[in-house]
Structure formats: structure tokens, C-alpha cells
Amino acid sequence: MIQLKEIDKYIESRFQRVFILKGINLTIGEGEFITLMGPSGAGKSTLLNILGLLDEDYAGEYYFGDKSIRKMKDKERSSLHKSEFGYIFQAYHLIDELTVYENIETPLLYRSVSSSERKSIIADLLDRFNMVAKKDLFPAQLSGGQQQLVGIARAIAGRPRVLLADEPTGNLHSGQAREIMEIFQELHAEGTTIIQATHARENADFGTRLINLVDGRIETDEAIAK
């Protein structure tokens, strides 16, 4: 489904290039649940951003299906971005001025989903995450775990095939973190491809594959035994 070939990402400084990613070759199949691990500054977030088409400033080739991202027009790229990817952030990044309901609705609006369909999708998601009663609250009125649930609901509302999560449990205590991971597992079971970056080894156990990044390189890449 996704193939990265010789991806380099660097910053030019005055006397030398500082590499953030160096020679990344990675093939991701449909339905995988990948965990990216590694110390701070290893390049996890950068790799996620490149995968999610949020960062286009890199060297190397990126194929989605059989198409090269580099050869796509802006429009194609942005529609691919809209239809295939969902994002979850460590700091939740909900829009403070919108209610829970409206936050989940926003990506649907950008995807031109009809009103009745939106209603049913949001209703199902609220139901699934037990947030029906909180739908009219603003993010500041929720706990961290609840905010992240809204973040996940918002990310999957547009039915992306790939879910990208950058430290999704980094701001949560262990009980909440576990709940989030179980939801990821459920989504994975439904067929969603998930790529998460994390510091927590226990999160990797929910996935199918563990990739260790060190200094911008892939150090190990192994399947997780169930």
C-alpha cells in the first residue's frame, strides 16, 4: 500500500547537512498496525508527517498504491490526503471554539458529506465512545482522555484507510492510555491501517509490527508475536 524508497530529510546548515531521516526504505501493507519507537529526535514525528503528506520537503520516492506522490498534482495530493488519512496528536489539538459535536463534524464538512449522513456518522461515533452526553461541551470542559477520544473520533469520522497517531497517549495516565490502545486495536480489526509513534513499549504490544528508529535510520523492524 505504501512504499518509501531512500527517503532523506535534512536541514542545510552553514557548513553541513544535518540529517533527520537518512535512507529510509519502508513498505507498509494494508491492514498493518505499526508502532514507531525510538528516543526523542530519532525522526519518528518527521516520518509520520512525511507519510501523512504534511511534509513535502524531502528527498527520495514515496508511492501510495502504485502512484508516486511526487508526480501527483497539488489537487490529487490534497484529495488523497483528505480521503485516506486521519491524524491523532499527543496534545489532542481540538479546535477550542468548537463543541465536541462540531469538532467531529469539521473533517466531514471539508469532505462534502451530506447533512443526514454526517448526523448518522457523528451519532454512531459519539455512541461508540460513550460521549453522547458530552456532545455540546467545549474541549476545555473535558478531561485529557476524553479530549483524545474526541480526537480519535474526529480522525476516523472521514473513514480514512490510514490512521497516523503521534504519541497519542503521551499526555494520558495509564488507564486512559490503555483504553485508547484498545480502541486502536478495534479499528485495526475493522481493517484500518494504523501507524503510531510512541515512547511506551507497552503500546507496541497492541500492534503487529515494531520499527525502531535511531538517529534517522531504521535500526530494527520486527513483527510482534501475538
Place this chain on the structure above:
Amino acid sequence: MNLLIFQSATADKSLKFSNTKAMWKNYLIVSFRNLKKRKLYTGINLLGLTIALVSFFVISLYIYHEWSYDRIYTGADRIYKFNQEFISGGEKQLVGTTPSSLVPTLIEEFPEVETGTLVFDLSIFSSVMVDAGEGNQEESRFAFVDDNFYQVFDFEILAGQKGKLLNEPNQLVLTESTAKRYFGSAQNAEGKSLKIDGQEYFITGVMEDFPSNSHLDFDFLASFKTHRHGRNPEWSPSNYYSYAKLRPESNPKEFEAKLPMMVEKYLGEAQKEYGFQTSFFPQVVTSIHLGDQTIRTVKPGTDIKYLYIFGLVAILLIAIGIINYVNLATAEATERNKEVGLRKVMGADRVQLFGQFVSESMILSFGAAALSLFVIYLVSPQFAKLSGAPLDLNLLFSIPGMLLLAGLVLIIGLLSGMYPSVILSGLEPIKALGNKVKIGGGAWVRKSLVVFQFFVSMGLLISTFVVKSQLDYMREVNLGYQREQVIALPYHYNMRKSIDAVKQEMLRTGAAESISLASDMPIYIKAGYSIFRGGDNQNEFMITGYSVDKDLVKTIGLEILEGENFLDTDLSRTMAYDSSMEYPVILNESALQQLGWNAGEAIGRKVNFGGGMAHVKGVVKNFYFNSLHHGVGPLAIFIDPEQANVLLLRLPAGNPAVHLARLEQTWKEMAPDRPFNYKFVDQEYAQLYRSEERVGAVFGLFSGIAIFIACMGLFGLVSYVALRRTREISIRKVLGATQHDVLSVLSADFFRLLGLAAGLAIGFGLWFTDAWLAAFANKASIGIWPYLYAVLIVLLLALITIGYRSWKVYTMNPSKTLKSE
């Protein structure tokens, strides 16, 4: 099981447009919440835009009112007023009045002329006394018009029969408010009579009040047949306004080309004999009000130059309002980059983000529009007083007015929302999310906008000061005579028998030091005569004539350079009834120069003045007898009590009220049928500059507004800079920075910009000073003070604005601000 949801909602791209409504609803909700959250920002923008819109619409309505003059009559573009040009002795003079024979001749001899009418504005000469049975009242807006008046100008007739109003002698039409004043209502007035200057008039009808956008403006219209010249039209004198309405199919150019033939036919001989040339020029009525201001009309017009200036000011103010928004919104963008980044991550494209920002600015501009309508409603009476033109609010609330407003609001919303949205939606989402971004790219735009705002503010303020300097100069300049402590009382010919006794009594009581009869107040002497050296009728020229009595020189303090003042025994002009009798005149220096004499040799020389023989009795030092737009032209002073319209009185030193009370007592005893309506000559003199005064006031008002809006914008901008640099300032403070240091950190950049704006504004001011003063023959010397004051005032206000803000930052507790990082 949950998979089902997703499958049922298989993407259906055909729904692309079905939810634009929902999208807009979402935009609006978010916009409202955003605006509510940032109250300072919203308040500044709303107030700035509202003030700008109010100014814009008030000025627009004013300009429209001035433009709409005389377009109200049916077929207004076919109605012409006739002006007359005299050329004699190489001097050209264009006057707004014509002989009484012109209109009848035009109607009779020109097939193009559908109808025509003549208006004799008596106020050129004097006011009238109206007696409704309970004492005399002085009225000045009185005119004789002929019976075609209502065929040319289709004013509404409220009472009486159109076509039978002013056909016979001694008929009178009142305007509605005059009818109400005298009789309570229009219906009551019809059929009644009024005694005016001793003559009985029968009221045949009542018309609507003259609209404020008509150049005609009277309270009383009497039939011209009552007047001597109405019965026997003549080609001299030229005292009448003439109007003709051409037929729709006629060609005005061809018509105009035929006018010289008429002049030749009726005035050819006179022209040869007296060595002058004359011609008539039709002027379409719609161009009277904004046209050549030197041509006399019933109502003083408006110099179109001022409409351009005001229009420019209106646009500048709107621009300043928009700039405030753009500046604040981009400055604020640093705070909103997270939201924008998120929306991009969730799939918003630029168009969608654009919609978001523009909807926000639209809400603001619509809010400002609604607010401004309310404010306009409140301030329109005050503005009307200031500008002298009532504002037609119905026009604003009409469909075109509302469409204009809506259009303007859309443009403002679009313009002011566009720049921030372009800047913000162009951000790379991942950087925006990281809060690392500084909106640096727009800095120079923001800076140039600040410069522009303050350039406009300072430029307007400099202009205000220049206008004020010239007004002060004109008010205080030495005119060559004394206008302080001099009053003018209206005099009428029918007082001639008692006037000497009145004068004596007033002098005896000590309430007046000196009293003179005069045709006009010395501030503005209107009557024109011809003059040439005795026997040399080829060098005739026009001269202003001032008919007075011997006490004028003393009353207004004129300086006789050569010869002497008039004596009691001197002949008046009217007494010199046969051409063998000479009467004395006193000439001013300009007249002498044009006659080619020097002061010494002039005394006793003969001149032909106003058709009679006269000799030069004295030479008076030049004094200004017209507004200072003009220099001092030639002037002849002569004795003629029969032409007197005013009594000039010099009051003794001391409280004028005491003297006035005594004068009034004498007046009431000795001239009981004449009202005691005095005017101070120096106050009337100030009235000459009413239109400049208004320009000054309007400039002052709008430069104040511009400065206010600009300072508000500056406040907002400094607030955001302060917010962005809170951490830096807190650290500085921990390290020992004083309040002064904080101020200089925050203000250094801005003051560099203000300096640049000041430089530009001074450049503009120099140009404006030149251009504006060009209209005055007598200019105030403008030093550096207007520039210095304007710049310093604006800088001071800016400093206060920034200072207030930096004080608030300084007083914050650094332990709090630093903890949040």
C-alpha cells in the same frame, strides 16, 4: 458491527455542493465565537469600521445633496439661466443678472424657447417690511417673479389655482412655512392679504417650501407686474435673473449661437455709443450650484473642489478602517495559526479557509454597517448644522442606498478578510501546529499600512491647521478701516424725512459716536458702475460704487490721502439731475491707478461716473471692500442718501449692550414702524468666509476621526506585539528593566514608522498649502507651526497609546507570565 457504519456511508462525491450551507453555518458559528472570545480586537475593529462607515455615508449624502441641486424640476436639463458678460475698457465682467427685456424677447423671437421666467431677487438691494396687521416684520427672502415661473419650475402648489397665481399686479404666493408663520396654515393664507412696504398684496396661493437642493430660495413671491419694470421691460438695468426652458427637440448650441444677433438688434446702438460690448450666455440650471462661484445666484453655491476633497477624505477614512482590520487580523494570526494548521490537517483547502476568515470579517463589517446606520441617524442633525446641508436619510434607507451599503460592506468584508486569510492559509500546517511560526512575511505590509494611516491622519491635521491659519488671518487682518464696534441698522427710503432727527438724537444720547448712511456694509460692496476720464469715453472701465453720506469717513475710520472729505454742502448724485452739474466723488488708490493719475494731480479732475459728471474731491487709502479672495479693485465713494440701505453706527468704547439698549430706545421712539435689527459689521465680515469656515470645521472633524481610528489601530497592534513579547518583556523585567526600557522596546519600531509618516504628511501639507491658498488674493503666511503642531499632536497621542499599553505589560507579574511557558 461498527464496520457497517462506514460501509453505509460510502463516499458519494455528488454531494459536493449539497452542504455548502452547513459549511457556512459552521463558518459563522466559529466566527461568532472567535469574535466573542477576543473582545478587545472585535471592539476596536467594530468601532473603527463603524466610525469610518458613518463618515463615509455622511460625506456621501452631503456630496449627493450638493450634486442633486436643481435636478428636481421636470426637464431640468433644458432649463437655462442667462448670465451676461460686459466688456468695456478691456475689462471683462461676467454677471448673473440680466435686463428685464431678455425673457420676453427670448420667448417671442426664438422658436426653441418653450417658456421663460424672470426672477427679481429684491434682497440684492434691501429687505422688505411685512405687516400682517400687527406691526412690521423685516423679511429678506422676497422676490418678484413673472407668471411663467411655475411653468419653468414645477414646484408643488399647496393652495390656489396653478396658472392663476401671479398674473396680475399685487398678487402674492407664500411658501408653506411662511404661510404657517403668518396664518397658521396654507389653507388659511389663501385669499388673505399682506401689506409689504406699504403696498397691499393678495395671497393667491401657497407653494411648497423651496427644497434645500434648489438654488432658488424665497419666502415670498410677488407678481412682477406689481413692479414698474414688470409693466415696461427694458434693456437696462441688468438686475434680473432670467431663465428659459428650451423645447426638448431644440439644439442648445444653435440657440446660443443666435444670441449675438439679438444683442446687435436691441443693444447695438448703445454699445457703439458707450463703447462697451455685451453678450448673454445660457447656463444649464443643474450646473449653477457647483459652477463658477463668482456668478451671482440667489443662493451661494459650493465650490466643486471641496466636494472632491471631501470625497477623497471619505475614501481615506474607509481605507483607514479597513487597514485597522487587516493589521489587527494579521497580527493576531500568530494566535490562530494552530487552528488554521489543524483545519488544514483535517483536509481544509485554501478556499475553505478563505471562507472562514472572510465570513468573520463579513460579520464585523455587517455589524459595523448596522451600527453606523444607527449612528448616522443620531448625528445627521448635527452634521447638517455644521455643513449647512440637510442629509436626506430617506435616500440612505432607499433601495439604491441599501444596495450601496450592502455592496460596500461586501467589499470591506472581502478586502479586510482577504489579506489575513491569504497569509494564514498559506502557512505550512505542521509548522503552524508546532507554534513555532512567526508571521514575518506580512511585516512590511503591516508597516506600510501603519505608515499610510498616520500619513493620512497627520496630513488631514496639517490641512486643518492651514485652513485655520488662513481663517484667523482673514478674521484679524487690517482691512484698512475699523470694523469693530460698528453696527449696521437696516434703513429704508421712507425714513428719509426723519433720519436726520434720528441721527441727531442718537448722537446726543452718546450711544453712538458717528453715524453714516450707506448703500452697503463696507465688508462687501456690490454695486457696479462705469467710469472714464472726462471726455475720454474710449477708456471706460467698471468700478465699484459706494453711496454714503459725509460721515462715513469718520464712522469707519477711512484715511484720506489727498483732497478732503465731503461737506454738508456737497451735492448728492441724484441731486445732480442735469448733466451740467458736477457732484464730488472720492476715489481709492486703485481707481486712480487705473485712471492713470497720481494722488496729487487727481484732485479736481473730471470723471464721467455712472453716466453723470463728477469731480475728484479726495483720494482714500485702499481698503478691502470684498472678501479677501479678491484684491482691492477700483472704488468710487459718493453721496447718495436715496440709495442707502443701512445706517452704520460707531459705538463708543465700553459695553456694547448698554449702548445698544439706548439706541433701541431712541429707535423705538422715533422710528416705531422699523424693526431694530442690528448687525455687528465684524461678525458679518466673518460670515463672508462661511464656506471656508465649514471646510475648516469638516476638516477638523474628520482629521480628528482619522487620528482616533489610527490610534485605535495602533493600540491594537501594540497590544499584540506586547502579547507576543510578554515573555521577553518579563525576562527583561526580571533582569532589571525599568518601565522606560519596556516602553522603548515596544515603541522603537513604531516611532520609526511614525517618523516616516510625518515626513510624507509634511510633503503633502506643503502641496496642500500652495493649492488651497491659491484661491485667495491675500494669503496668510504659513510658518512651520501647522506642520509642527500636527506632527507633535499625533506623535503625542501615539506615545500615549503605546505608553498605556506598555505600562500594562510592565505591571504584569513576571512570575505568572513566565510560568505559562
